[in-house]
Amino acid sequence: MATRIRTHRKQRKNLLTSPGTLTYVGKSVDIKTQIKRIEYNASFYHEAIDSNLDVCLPRAESTDQPFVTWLNVTGIHEPDVIGQIGKMYQLHPLMLEDVMNTDQKPKVETYENGHLFVTLKMLHFDENSPTELWAEHISFVLGKNYLISFQEEQSGDVLTPVIDRLKASVGKTRRSGPDYLLYALVDVIVDNYFLVLENFGDQLDQLEDQVISGYQSQSLSELYSIKRELTFARRLIWPLRDMVAQLVRPDDPLVSKRVHPYMRDVNDHVMQIIESLDAYRELLASLVDVHLSTISNRMNQVMKTLTIFSAIFMPITFIVGVYGMNFDNIPELHTRNGYFITWGVMGMVTLGMLGYFRWKKWL
Amino acid sequence: MATRIRTHRKQRKNLLTSPGTLTYVGKSVDIKTQIKRIEYNASFYHEAIDSNLDVCLPRAESTDQPFVTWLNVTGIHEPDVIGQIGKMYQLHPLMLEDVMNTDQKPKVETYENGHLFVTLKMLHFDENSPTELWAEHISFVLGKNYLISFQEEQSGDVLTPVIDRLKASVGKTRRSGPDYLLYALVDVIVDNYFLVLENFGDQLDQLEDQVISGYQSQSLSELYSIKRELTFARRLIWPLRDMVAQLVRPDDPLVSKRVHPYMRDVNDHVMQIIESLDAYRELLASLVDVHLSTISNRMNQVMKTLTIFSAIFMPITFIVGVYGMNFDNIPELHTRNGYFITWGVMGMVTLGMLGYFRWKKWL
Amino acid sequence: MATRIRTHRKQRKNLLTSPGTLTYVGKSVDIKTQIKRIEYNASFYHEAIDSNLDVCLPRAESTDQPFVTWLNVTGIHEPDVIGQIGKMYQLHPLMLEDVMNTDQKPKVETYENGHLFVTLKMLHFDENSPTELWAEHISFVLGKNYLISFQEEQSGDVLTPVIDRLKASVGKTRRSGPDYLLYALVDVIVDNYFLVLENFGDQLDQLEDQVISGYQSQSLSELYSIKRELTFARRLIWPLRDMVAQLVRPDDPLVSKRVHPYMRDVNDHVMQIIESLDAYRELLASLVDVHLSTISNRMNQVMKTLTIFSAIFMPITFIVGVYGMNFDNIPELHTRNGYFITWGVMGMVTLGMLGYFRWKKWL
Amino acid sequence: MATRIRTHRKQRKNLLTSPGTLTYVGKSVDIKTQIKRIEYNASFYHEAIDSNLDVCLPRAESTDQPFVTWLNVTGIHEPDVIGQIGKMYQLHPLMLEDVMNTDQKPKVETYENGHLFVTLKMLHFDENSPTELWAEHISFVLGKNYLISFQEEQSGDVLTPVIDRLKASVGKTRRSGPDYLLYALVDVIVDNYFLVLENFGDQLDQLEDQVISGYQSQSLSELYSIKRELTFARRLIWPLRDMVAQLVRPDDPLVSKRVHPYMRDVNDHVMQIIESLDAYRELLASLVDVHLSTISNRMNQVMKTLTIFSAIFMPITFIVGVYGMNFDNIPELHTRNGYFITWGVMGMVTLGMLGYFRWKKWL
Amino acid sequence: MATRIRTHRKQRKNLLTSPGTLTYVGKSVDIKTQIKRIEYNASFYHEAIDSNLDVCLPRAESTDQPFVTWLNVTGIHEPDVIGQIGKMYQLHPLMLEDVMNTDQKPKVETYENGHLFVTLKMLHFDENSPTELWAEHISFVLGKNYLISFQEEQSGDVLTPVIDRLKASVGKTRRSGPDYLLYALVDVIVDNYFLVLENFGDQLDQLEDQVISGYQSQSLSELYSIKRELTFARRLIWPLRDMVAQLVRPDDPLVSKRVHPYMRDVNDHVMQIIESLDAYRELLASLVDVHLSTISNRMNQVMKTLTIFSAIFMPITFIVGVYGMNFDNIPELHTRNGYFITWGVMGMVTLGMLGYFRWKKWL
């Protein structure tokens, strides 16, 4: 299952075990691991799916031409299965640990026995709670003529478009080696980040309108929630930044020179996504300021209303109090029009006050 | 069409296609692509415009002397046209993708088959809504004796001054190669950034006066809007920072040593623009503080007014209440001048209060 | 004893002494230093505990095969004991100073006579006061075929799991040299940081719920207290960042190439912890903003309540004041239903006010 | 004329001209360019002033010994004059552009034909409006045995002290080459920055006293104004930071090794100035916080005053209201001392309130 | 005399003088410069004090063994004395300028004629005004077999412990060269920084308690004052960060390899101090937030009190107003228990209000 930002407590499971002990730290899953072996070159394409490990044995009846084997493993929660695959391909125990550790941050690592290890995250927003971002852990092991991919679960396989393209026609991927396949798979993952980016952009747009129009119920906790998801996304994408430098090396026997411009292109997209996330973060910070100032402005408005009411009614309430006094000798009380004159005076006081506040621009 | 900051959703169009598939992601456009071929050297100048691709074939009847060909393509929304040009000049499919991708950030890239690719943004403020900044995507491909420029649309071609200079007289550009032409075109684009900078400076000046004078209606959302456009502009200019380092390389066969000081000069201007944008950003942040403190000061003013009113009228209203009581035995009520003495006492209370507030510097 | 963030005053003890003078600067301890000597290789395991220094002499009756000696010293407060160990293994006086200096920040240092010195911190939250983070000072000296570890006190020895694994079976550690043992020990310490991280995560989760739900008693001083502990933890973990670069060097005679991937794995975990701490720090900063805005919103609410009360009662209190005046000639007073009409008028004023405030969205 | 921070609109003048076209972008000036030629070595000193360019021709009747020529040009607004000097000394057109461009930021540049170009800013506060900082553009061209200086205008020539020293006696400058003269001139400019720094320090001192004492009229807009000038100054001094690295190069034929320590000394001073400006900036930010908290404290004071008044007068005004009621049967009204007892009760309520507020520390 | 942060105006004294002109810029001092010459090696120790320069001549009657000469100069305000010492040891004029310039920031510099120059600051809090930090300027010149130290004044010589150790016994310093002496002196100065750090820690502890307990009188200006001193201290310690890199160079003839670990140890301490200062700074920033939120909370409290009073007394004052009206026909007035029923109604209104506010959690 995919992972949310607050799951470090799962880590405890394998905390004090011997290094290289395989332990799955993600959410518990019931499904069996599914293994799909795809073999192809420019002239043929062959595919086999099973949850039995034997299907991933290299095909005996292979063609004369060299071909690419892609082992697509879906499910990383069964230490036994992962361990067996590791034994078959002689993968380093720490590499297998990283394959199963859903808290592992993205990285590229080269192992002594000629394996290139790439691990990164697939990001998507929860369909039911559309402001919650989820991450899936995906790893790739590139060997001389094969590629192994490990991903968390079956639902919504982001790699499907690449499989479809492989099947559909003899394109660039079919004519190239496993390095180009690695590129194609990483590219499709990074391309999906743009959907996440777009979702953030839409949320920000809505909030911007809310905040600027001054409609404020809940705004700040929404701002905080976007901020938290942005921080989460950035933390998982940021390490990809150095990835290309490690994939594009002059004399790497695994990644051929022809694939370098493609890898640089992925890097370009990663940089664009990071910069957009940073720009969003900066705008969020400004929106917080706008929001706080809106609150202050509104309080100002409330205070003015109160002050205007008080300043109008206090003087005239005082006046009516004066003529409610019981002194024996209050000459005004006995004049014929005292009452009406008092009304006049009070009207004038009121108008004076209103004029004063208009002059002060409070009205 | 030019692009605004929030258009990542267009990206979805080519999200899961095969790499190198040409897709236009900007606003949809109806106009046909226009192709202008200019050929020149110190002794002749020739120009041809058409929307037909055949006009961009190298001229057969060329002079004996070497000459420079500039292919100025206006319109990057037709994959067919761009693809054909790419085939003719053997441009890398990823380069063509970047030419059409209006979301591509500025960069310089060298391709194996001897092409130097430069892509950057033309910035201008919307003429109708003068606080909205728009970006146009412009790309250049520098070859051995030709330069290809791709730009979004016709209206307001910023490259016109260079064409005019080429036509008008035999100047430095006419006597130099396509590397100098590239410089001249980039220079004219960067020079236009100063107009954007100036516009920001003017907006900031106005806001500064507004904020400091305390005139506050809408100030903060205007501050926010300038901030957003500044962030936008900075994000599109910042990558140019490293451009010169890639253009000025000791043994580059495409950019001759004579052009290096000119490229450095462009870099100088880019740095100046970035620093000005940063200074503006810092001042904006300070203006937000001034604005918030102005709101607070104003609320303080309102509170003081309310407090002064209350503090004056509450005591005297109490006094008139006292003599409005109906006790049988209130001696003061029956004195001859009780009423007038009461007025005197109330006057003194009022003066006392006023004095107290003057002493507290509230008046 | 472990150390809290504010104990620089202990430093004064050895301030002006001759360099290399051994002085313990931590909390005073009564317990005697305990020394445990463990010797092992793939075929045997031998362990001896004593507070007598003689037990740490190399065993005479050693097997023919090479073996690893681990000297596990618990207690760093007795200059005599530390000094004697230093003499026996020819440790540099400054290294011993750092072993005893509980304020020493984590670092790796190579000494001329072939010692690799690693010092770092064990972190744990106080069991009684669960928001207080404590640090214990742990140092390692790696020699050609031995490892010396120095730690502060006995309670809760974090290295126990490694001892247990050594004893239990012949695993990777038993088959490897002291460099792998060093890795295993550092790994177990770094793994424990995840528990600290988890604790921070839980505290933050609780606070987040508190702050967003607007329940505010004490929130900010709790935010401050987490912030202080985060700053403390980060300051002690951050230096580990460069550790691996110093441990993984091409031609280091002490750390063999086979151990390099393991050291890099530790680095990976350190980086993940630092990034999580930074993400927490950033979220804390945002929570402060949410908290401040919640306070402001609440004050706004209070002000509105006051204003509504005042605006309703001031006018009607004025009206009843008017008909409490004692003018001889107030015609309304003598009408049959004046009193009831007045009630009606006051009811309408009240309803008007309530309508006004509902229109203003204050109700 | 000197330049203020907001003058990018002048830039428009030469925006779309051919590169290298000389255009003056500063404030318009009426004065003619003045040219002063100084020739000296250890044994003689000769000086000639004119606005005629012919005076800057190298002297024919020179002594046998090598000598230094310093061409001190005052006035950079006449493209003709600058162009002619450029032709005479074969200066690069872009160098001349930078000489005339008063918006050019400080830099050091080496040109192919053996010229070292240094441009920087002279800063001073306006004498009439002592919080406005002005910048003058000064450039130096160092050749094999000559130095050319270009500065904006005559008033208050900062280079005078150096001329006086040259005239007065045979000191180090007279015995050295043009590289030492360049140092002496840059040194005198950087020394003048200390006066600017001192002025900032004084302004900050005054504001600090104002803000801390809580005297607040206009404080924040003054804080903003200092902030703006600090940002301005820092932007113009910061680039000097890298200057020395470019001036002190092992095999530079123009700047001899003997002058290197002097150049490093200037760098030292530049660093000290930048750090002071940064410290000032940080203190300014803290002062803003102090100021905002002072405003809040003051509002708190106002609110307390209002609350105390209300809490005292509301209850007793209510009491007098009670005995102003006209019920037939109010027994208290007819007791002998009811009126006086009521006064007593009201006094006690008042004292109770005062006690309550003293207990709450509001008084 | 020691220096405070705001003394750049003294700089003016030597602003426009010829470079290398010796000018003292600190506070004026009356005392004569005191010169102490110490000569030692493992077998002898000799000391001579005078204010006469002749005492610093190398001793003629020296032993056969090589020995170290330490010239400890106290007083840097007499250009004559400093100049004479400079001539005797052939010190570069700019080095002497830096010795006398109390505004010079810490640095290490190597001069061509084999001198290593180190200048740094001695920091201590004012004994009378314990929150004011003072800095003393100390410089060292390391030669082949001698060390010269220059410090500002006599009171409280921080170097005394080293002199005492030299005199007391034949320790490491007596057996080593002037490079180890330099280390010992710098070490003692850096060790003293821990006292400053401790003082900051104590101030911060107190303030933290004050701020969190909500006792607020003056808190923010105290926060500001600590902030200012922290900024001051950091500015003077920060440059030491790069010091060790310049002191520990592979082939330096002046600092032997044996002293390198000691120099690195000093660096370690410097880094620890800088990090603590930074942690303090960060905590200060958080305390400001806590303080501001405390003020807001308090104002909230005041507002609630006011609102509760108003909401209780306004309705009941209205009621008593109603029965103070003089309408001829107010039936309630003539009922037997009207007065007492009114009291009951008012009591119920009061209780209702109290219940409402308790429900709103305001009470």
Ligand SMILES: [Mg+2]
């Ligand atoms: Mg583990």
Ligand SMILES: [Mg+2]
């Ligand atoms: Mg791992």
Ligand SMILES: [Mg+2]
């Ligand atoms: Mg999936």
Ligand SMILES: [Mg+2]
């Ligand atoms: Mg892509």
Ligand SMILES: [Mg+2]
């Ligand atoms: Mg919108």
Ligand SMILES: [Mg+2]
């Ligand atoms: Mg691309």
Ligand SMILES: [Mg+2]
């Ligand atoms: Mg794609």
Ligand SMILES: [Mg+2]
């Ligand atoms: Mg692409």
Ligand SMILES: [Mg+2]
């Ligand atoms: Mg256009």
Ligand SMILES: [Mg+2]
């Ligand atoms: Mg330009």
Ligand SMILES: [Mg+2]
């Ligand atoms: Mg203005």
Ligand SMILES: [Mg+2]
């Ligand atoms: Mg230029």
Ligand SMILES: [Mg+2]
């Ligand atoms: Mg802020």
Ligand SMILES: [Mg+2]
């Ligand atoms: Mg010491």
Ligand SMILES: [Mg+2]
């Ligand atoms: Mg322990």
Ligand SMILES: [Mg+2]
């Ligand atoms: Mg681990």
